[in-house]
Amino acid sequence: MLKIAKERLNELYAKINESMGLFIPIKRAGEVNYAVWGEGKEVSLETLKTVKSPKNMFFPQTENMMQFKTEGKNIEIVDIREEYKELRPFVLFGVKACDYKAIEVLDKVFLADPVDTYYQNRREATTIVTLACSRPEESCFCGVFGIDATAPTGDVTTWLDGEYLYWQVNTEKGKALTALVKDLLTEGGEKEVASQQETTKTVLEKLPFANLDLSRFKPENLNELFEAKEWEEMSEACLGCGTCTFVCPTCQCFDIRDIKTNEGVLRYRCWDSCMYSDFTQMAGGNNRTTQLQRFRQRFMHKLVYYPSQNDGLYSCVGCGRCVNKCPQKLNIVKVIKTLGGKNND
Amino acid sequence: MKDVEMKMLERAKALLESGEVARVIGWKKGDFCFDPAPASFETVEELDNFVYDYFCGANLSKYLIQMSKKEGKTAVFLKPCDTYSFNQLVKEHRIKRENVYVIAVECMAKLDIEKIKAKGISMVESVEVVGKEVKVTSAYGVETLYKPDVVLTKCATCTKTHQVKDEEIILHERPARDVDRFEEVAKLEAMTADERFAFWREQLSKCIRCNACRNVCPACSCVKCVFDNPASGIAAKANDDKFEEQLFHVIRAFHVAGRCTDCGECSRVCPQNIPLHLLNRKFIKDIDNLYGEYQAGETDEGKTPLTSYTEGDAEPNDVMNGEAK
Amino acid sequence: MINETLIPKIGVVTDIRKDTPDVKTFRVVGTDGKKLFEHMPGQCAMVSIPGVGECMFSITSSPTNKEYMEFSIKKCGCVTEVIHAIEVGQQITVRGPYGKNFPVEGDFKGKDLLFIAGGIGLAPLRSVINYVRHYRNNYGKVVIVYGARSKDDLVDIDEIKTEWMNEPNMEVYLTIDRPQDGWDGHVGFVPAYVKELGLDPNMTAVLCGPPIMIKFTLAGLLELGFDKSRVYTTLELRMKCGIGKCGRCNVGDKFVCKDGPVFRMTELDELPDEY
Numbered sequence: 036m037l038k039i040a041k042e043r044l045n046e047l048y049a050k051i052n053e054s055m056g057l058f059i060p061i062k063r064a065g066e067v068n069y070a071v072w073g074e075g076k077e078v079s080l081e082t083l084k085t086v087k088s089p090k091n092m093f094f095p096q097t098e099n100m101m102q103f104k105t106e107g108k109n110i111e112i113v114d115i116r117e118e119y120k121e122l123r124p125f126v127l128f129g130v131k132a133c134d135y136k137a138i139e140v141l142d143k144v145f146l147a148d149p150v151d152t153y154y155q156n157r158r159e160a161t162t163i164v165t166l167a168c169s170r171p172e173e174s175c176f177c178g179v180f181g182i183d184a185t186a187p188t189g190d191v192t193t194w195l196d197g198e199y200l201y202w203q204v205n206t207e208k209g210k211a212l213t214a215l216v217k218d219l220l221t222e223g224g225e226k227e228v229a230s231q232q233e234t235t236k237t238v239l240e241k242l243p244f245a246n247l248d249l250s251r252f253k254p255e256n257l258n259e260l261f262e263a264k265e266w267e268e269m270s271e272a273c274l275g276c277g278t279c280t281f282v283c284p285t286c287q288c289f290d291i292r293d294i295k296t297n298e299g300v301l302r303y304r305c306w307d308s309c310m311y312s313d314f315t316q317m318a319g320g321n322n323r324t325t326q327l328q329r330f331r332q333r334f335m336h337k338l339v340y341y342p343s344q345n346d347g348l349y350s351c352v353g354c355g356r357c358v359n360k361c362p363q364k365l366n367i368v369k370v371i372k373t374l375g376g377k378n379n380d
Numbered sequence: 381m382k383d384v385e386m387k388m389l390e391r392a393k394a395l396l397e398s399g400e401v402a403r404v405i406g407w408k409k410g411d412f413c414f415d416p417a418p419a420s421f422e423t424v425e426e427l428d429n430f431v432y433d434y435f436c437g438a439n440l441s442k443y444l445i446q447m448s449k450k451e452g453k454t455a456v457f458l459k460p461c462d463t464y465s466f467n468q469l470v471k472e473h474r475i476k477r478e479n480v481y482v483i484a485v486e487c488m489a490k491l492d493i494e495k496i497k498a499k500g501i502s503m504v505e506s507v508e509v510v511g512k513e514v515k516v517t518s519a520y521g522v523e524t525l526y527k528p529d530v531v532l533t534k535c536a537t538c539t540k541t542h543q544v545k546d547e548e549i550i551l552h553e554r555p556a557r558d559v560d561r562f563e564e565v566a567k568l569e570a571m572t573a574d575e576r577f578a579f580w581r582e583q584l585s586k587c588i589r590c591n592a593c594r595n596v597c598p599a600c601s602c603v604k605c606v607f608d609n610p611a612s613g614i615a616a617k618a619n620d621d622k623f624e625e626q627l628f629h630v631i632r633a634f635h636v637a638g639r640c641t642d643c644g645e646c647s648r649v650c651p652q653n654i655p656l657h658l659l660n661r662k663f664i665k666d667i668d669n670l671y672g673e674y675q676a677g678e679t680d681e682g683k684t685p686l687t688s689y690t691e692g693d694a695e696p697n698d699v700m701n702g703e704a705k
Numbered sequence: 706m707i708n709e710t711l712i713p714k715i716g717v718v719t720d721i722r723k724d725t726p727d728v729k730t731f732r733v734v735g736t737d738g739k740k741l742f743e744h745m746p747g748q749c750a751m752v753s754i755p756g757v758g759e760c761m762f763s764i765t766s767s768p769t770n771k772e773y774m775e776f777s778i779k780k781c782g783c784v785t786e787v788i789h790a791i792e793v794g795q796q797i798t799v800r801g802p803y804g805k806n807f808p809v810e811g812d813f814k815g816k817d818l819l820f821i822a823g824g825i826g827l828a829p830l831r832s833v834i835n836y837v838r839h840y841r842n843n844y845g846k847v848v849i850v851y852g853a854r855s856k857d858d859l860v861d862i863d864e865i866k867t868e869w870m871n872e873p874n875m876e877v878y879l880t881i882d883r884p885q886d887g888w889d890g891h892v893g894f895v896p897a898y899v900k901e902l903g904l905d906p907n908m909t910a911v912l913c914g915p916p917i918m919i920k921f922t923l924a925g926l927l928e929l930g931f932d933k934s935r936v937y938t939t940l941e942l943r944m945k946c947g948i949g950k951c952g953r954c955n956v957g958d959k960f961v962c963k964d965g966p967v968f969r970m971t972e973l974d975e976l977p978d979e980y
Contacts, residue, residue, distance in 0.1 A: 064582045066652050083502075086652055087588060096588065101712055103755035103798075110715050110755060110796040149710040149948050172502035173412060238503075241519070243411065257957060261977040272418040272443070276592035278651050288952030290617055291711075291945045293756050300756040305617050307951070311591075313608050315953060317943045318782020322956075322979055335977075336955060343958040359494075362592045362649030363438055364410055364417040372411070610783060 036228065037202040037213070037220040044080075044200060048072050048128075050216050055162070056125030058092050060085050069127070080129050080195055083172060084356055088134050088284030090141060092127050093157045096281075096306045100153065100291070103300040113299075116156070126212060128164045132187035133177040133354040135165050137284030140352065143345050144287050153304075162208045165189035167228075169196070169235050174355030176244035176368065182352060184239060185232040194228045201228050244353070247371050248378035254343035261335060265373050270330035272363045277308035279357040279366070285337070285350045288314070309333050334370045381509070384486050385432040387550045388457060391483060393424050395455050401481050402452025405443055407436045413506050414493040418443065420454075432457070434509055437490035437532050439645050441465040441475075442598045448476040456480060459487040461534070463543040464641035464677025465598035471680045472639070474601045484542035484549045489527070489535040494653070496530050499523070534644020534657065537561035543678055561642070565661050584626035586652035589617065593629075593646035593656050599636035633659040638667060638686030641677035670694040710948055713753065713798035714741050719773065721793055724860045725853075728825055729789055730765065730777040733799060741799055744768055746809055746833035747939065747967045750801030751947045752776060754791070758784040761944045761962065764802065765828045767835035774799075777828040777860055803947040804966050807833045807911065807937060809840075816909045817845035821922055823895050823914025824853050827860045829939050829966070830913050838872055847872075848904060852880040852895035852918075856888045878902060896921035899929075906930035912938045923970065933974070939966040940973075940980050956980045 039047055051057050057072040060079050067082040069089045102113040130138075145154035165187035168175075177184050186192065190209035194201040201224035204213050213220070239245065251260065280286045290307040293300050307314060309332045315323045323329050341350035357366040372379040392404045408419035408429040416431045418438050439462045447454040458466055463484055469475045491507065496516055503519035514525040528536065537559045542549060568576055594600045594607075606612045607628065633640075633656075642664055646656040667674055671685035671694060720732035735741045744750070744764050753759035760782075766775035780789045791797070807813065818837060822830050837844050849869065853859045859879065870877045880891040880898045891898060895918050906929050912919050919938055926936060942954040942961045949963035957976040959965065973980070 064586055064654075066586050068586070068652075086586075105755060108792070108795045110798065112712065112715065112798070114709075114712065144950055147949070151711070151948070151950055152709050153711070170502065172497075173504065238519075254958065258975070258977060261957075261979075268419075271420055274592060274595040274649075276595040276649075277588075277590040278592045278649070281588045281590045282651055287950065289945070289950075291759065291951070292617070293753075293758060295756050302755070304951075307617060307953075308590075309952060309955075311608070311617075313610075315943045316610075317941075318785065319941070322942060328979065332955070332979075336952075340955065340958045358415075360651040362596055364415040368411060369417075 036224045038199045038224040039219050040199055047216055047219050051126050056123055057128060059128040087282060089127055089130055090284050093154050097303055099301055099303045101302050124160045126162045126164060129166045130163055131168055132182050132184045133352040134284050135187045135189055136182050136352045140285045140350050141287055162212045163189040164191040164193055167194045169231055171238055173243050174358035175242055176247055176353035178239055178245055179247045180349055180353050185235045194231055196227060196231055244368055248376040250376040252338040257339050260339055260374055263374055266327050266331045269370060269373055270327045273326050273330050273365055274362060275310055275312060275326050277310055278360050280308035280310055281306060282356040282360050284354055381433055384550055388432050388485060389430055392427055396424055401455040403454050405440050405456040407431050434491045437648060439465055439643050441469060444475045444480055445601060448479040453479050453481050457483050457485045459485060460540045460542045461538055461643050465643050467543055467680040468639055468641055468677040469598055482544045482547040484544055486551045489531045491530055492532045533647050562665050564658055565665050583654045584629060586654055592649040596645045596649045599639045637663040638684050639676050670699060713800035716741055716797050716799040718793055718795045725858045727780045728777055728860050730775050732773050732775050734773045740773055744802035745806035746836045747806040747829055748802035749804050750799050753798045754787050757787045760784045763829035765831045767832050769836055769839040779825040803962055807967050809836055814843050818847050819904060819908040819910040820849045821912050822851045823918040826914030827851055831861060847875040849877045850899055854882050855885050856881050896925045900925045910936045933970040936970040937967060940968060
C-alpha cells in the first residue's frame with residue numbers, strides 16, 4: 036500500500052497530466068462532474084455522486100463519427116477519428132465502486148461482437164483509478180448488486196481520509212501509472228484503510244435500501260413482470276424526460292444523426308433515451324406509443340432483459356442517481372419494491 | 381402542515397366516496413420523508429398512501445392536460461403558484477375546465493432536499509419545520525437549519541396567492557411577503573455583456589439535454605415539440621457545450637415568454653441545478669417594463685401583452701433599448 | 706478501406722426499376738464495380754444518403770447473385786422519399802450484412818416450403834425464394850402466395866411471371882384485394898386465400914407483410930393445422946446501429962437487428978407483445 040498526503044494531491048494531478056490526460060470530478064458552476072483536469076480547476080473527490088457518471092469518458096454524450104463529402108453523385112467518407120487514434124492515454128480518476136461496475140455493464144454491450152471501435156479506442160486508452168466510498172448515503176444500494184463500495188477494483192484502488200489518499204496497485208496499467216508518480220508516494224496505510232473499510236461497512240449494512248429483494252427479476256418471469264398491472268400506477272407521474280437515463284451509469288441507448296456543416300455532412304451519435312416519445316418512431320408506426328410502455332421498457336431492460344442476455348448481470352449498479360435526480364421522485368428502487376418480491380415489504 | 385394534510389385527505393375521501401370525482405391528483409408517500417411523488421388516487425383505499433408535506437413541491441397542473449380528458453371529473457390540489465399555471469393552461473384551452481375540481485391548498489414554502497444535503501447532512505430520517513427552523517434528524521444526529529436557506533429556489537421569492545376562483549380552498553391566512561423576485565435578474569442586468577455571457581456559458585455548459593425543464597413546464601404544452609420533430613429541420617437531441625446547443629434554453633425562454641407564470645419548475649427539476657428560471661424572469665421583467673405590469677395566469681381569460689396589439693405598444697426600438705415609453 | 710462496424714461502404718446505384726407506384730428496386734455495386742459484401746437470405750443492410758438519414762432494408766437479391774445487390778424500397782418516410790428521387794450513378798452508403806438469416810442451410814433443407822407475402826413483404830422473401838430456386842434440389846415443393854392492394858402494387862411481377870411461374874415443382878398464387886380491370890386472377894385478401902387453397906400443413910411456412918396480414922394469416926395457418934414452430938416471419942422496428950447496441954429495436958431479451966429480423970413464431974410467442 037502506498038499513500039500521498041491530501042495537500043499534495045495537486046502535485047499528483049499535475050504529474051499525471053504531464054504525460055496523460057486526467058479526467059476527474061471537477062466542480063463547475065456549483066455541480067460536480069467528470070472533466071479534464073487543469074491547473075486551477077476545483078477537484079472534488081469528496082463528492083459522493085457526480086451528477087453525470089463517468090460513462091461519457093468512453094461513450095461521450097455526443098461523438099462525431101465520420102464525415103461525408105459529396106460532389107455531384109459521388110460520396111467520400113472521411114474517418115475523422117485521427118484525433119482519437121492519437122488520443123493520448125488518459126487516467127479516469129476517482130471512480131466509485133458502483134460506477135466501476137457500470138463500466139463492466141457497458142463493456143458487455145460495446146465490446147461484444149461486433150465491437151464498437153469508437154468505445155473500444157477510448158476504453159483501451161484509459162487507466163482507471165477507483166476510489167472507495169467512506170460516507171455512503173441513503174440513496175445508495177450498490178450492495179444489493181454484490182458491489183463492495185469499500186473495495187472497488189480498477190487499475191489502481193484508492194481510499195481517502197482526512198489526511199491521506201491511499202494507493203493500491205491492481206494491474207499492469209496501474210503499475211505503469213504508479214511508476215509515473217512514484218516520487219510522490221510513500222509506503223503505508225494498510226491499517227488506516229482497513230479501519231475505514233470497517234467503519235464504512237457498518238454504515239453500508241444499515242442503509243435503507245441495503246436489503247432490496249431482486250428475486251423476482253429473473254428471465255423466466257419476463258412476461259409476468261411485463262404484464263404487471265402496477266406499471267400504470269408506477270409510470271403515471273413520469274414526465275418522459277431523460278434525466279434518469281442521462282445520469283444513469285449503465286444506460287447506453289444512442290441515436291445516430293447527420294448534420295450538414297460547411298465541411299460536408301457530419302454523422303454523429305448522441306445519447307438517447309427510451310423514455311423519449313420518438314425513440315421508437317418509424318415512418319410506418321411506433322411500437323411504444325404510451326409513457327407506460329416506455330417507462331416499462333427502461334426498467335424491464337435493466338432488471339430483466341439485460342440480465343437474461345448477460346448471464347444474470349443486472350444493468351443497475353445501485354448508484355442511486357435516479358433516486359436523487361428524478362424530477363417527480365420516481366426511480367428504480369420504487370420499481371424493485373413494487374415488483375421485486377415479497378421481501379421488499 | 382399536518383392539519384392541512386388532514387383536511388385535504390378528508391376532502392379527497394369525501395369527493396371519491398360521493399362519486400363527485402373519478403380521481404384525485406395529489407402526492408403519494410415515497411421511501412423517505414423527502415420523496416413524495418405525484419400520484420392519482422381513484423379509490424379511498426389508495427388514499428392510505430396520500431401525503432402532503434414540505435417536500436410536495438411539484439406543480440400538478442400540467443398533469444391535468446391528460447387527466448381532464450379522461451372519463452369523469454378530476455380533483456386536483458394546487459398550491460398558490462400552481463393555480464397560475466392552471467389558469468394559463470385553461471386560457472390556452474389545454475385543460476378541459478369543466479372536468480376539473482380544484483382545491484387550492486396552502487404551501488408554506490417547500491423544502492429542497494438537495495439544499496439540505498448540501499449542508500453536509502446525509503441519511504436523513506425525518507424533517508420537522510417550526511417557524512423558520514428546520515430540524516433535520518439523520519443517522520448522524522440532529523441539526524437545525526434556517527428555513528430560508530433550504531427552501532426550493534422557486535419558493536424563496538414567491539409572493540403568489542391562490543388565483544382559482546369559485547373553488548374550494550384549504551388555506552391559512554398568510555401575511556404578504558416582502559421579497560423581490562427580480563433581485564437576481566437585476567444582478568445579471570448589472571453585469572457587462574461579457575460577464576453575463578460568461579455566466580450563462582458556465583451555467584449552460586452543465587446542461588445534459590434531458591429535457592426535464594421542457595417536459596415539466598406547464599407553458600411547454602405543445603403536443604409535439606419542435607425539437608422532437610424530425611420534419612422541423614431543427615430536431616435536436618445532442619448535447620454539446622458549443623454555444624449553439626445551449627441556445628436551446630434561450631429559444632425555449634422565447635417560446636414561453638408572456639405565458640410563463642414563473643412557477644419555477646424548470647429550476648426545480650434541473651439535475652444540474654441551472655437557474656433556468658432567471659431566463660424566464662428576465663422576460664417577465666422586460667414585459668412589465670415595456671407593456672405595464674402583467675402576471676401570466678392571474679386569470680384564465682383575457683388578452684396577454686405579447687398576443688395583443690394596442691396603439692400604445694412599445695416600438696421595436698424601445699424594446700431594443702429595453703425601455704418603456 | 707476502412708473496416709469498422711459503424712462506418713459504411715460506398716455503393717453505386719447502377720440500375721433503378723420502378724416496380725409499383727411506390728416501390729422501386731435499386732441495384733447497387735461497390736465503387737470497384739463488384740458486389741459490396743456477401744449475405745444470406747433474410748439479412749439486412751443499413752442504407753443511407755448522407756445528410757438525410759440511414760435506414761435498415763432487407764437485401765432483396767439472392768446471395769447467389771454474385772454481381773450485385775438489390776434493395777426493393779417502398780416510399781413511406783423522409784429517407785425513402787429521398788432514395789426514390791435518386792438517379793442511376795448516384796452513390797449511397799451501405800453497411801452490413803446484419804441480423805440472422807432464414808435457415809436455408811438448416812431447417813429449410815429438404816422441406817416443402819410455403820412463402821406468403823403481402824405488398825412490399827415480398828422484398829425479404831425474394832432473396833430466399835431465388836436462393837431456393839438456385840439450389841432447387843435441396844428443397845421439396847415450393848408454394849408462393851402473394852397478394853397486394855392492386856395489380857399495380859405487386860412487386861417484381863415480371864420476374865414472378867417469367868421465371869417463378871415457370872419453375873418446376875413451384876406453384877405461384879397471386880391475389881389482389883379488390884377487382885380491377887385487366888386482372889383475371891384471384892381477388893381477395895391473403896389470409897382468406899391461404900385458407901381457400903387448403904395448403905398442406907406439413908410445409909414450412911414463411912410469412913412477410915403488414916402486421917395485420919401476418920396476424921390473420923397465421924390464424925388461418927393454425928386452423929389448417931400448421932405447427933407454429935415451423936412458421937417464420939420477419940420483424941421490423943426502428944434501428945440505428947444495426948449491431949445490438951443502440952437499444953432502439955429491443956423487445957424483451959431480443960434485439961431485432963441482431964437476433965432477428967427472422968423469427969420463428971414460437972420465439973415471438975415468448976416475447977412481450979410489443980413489436
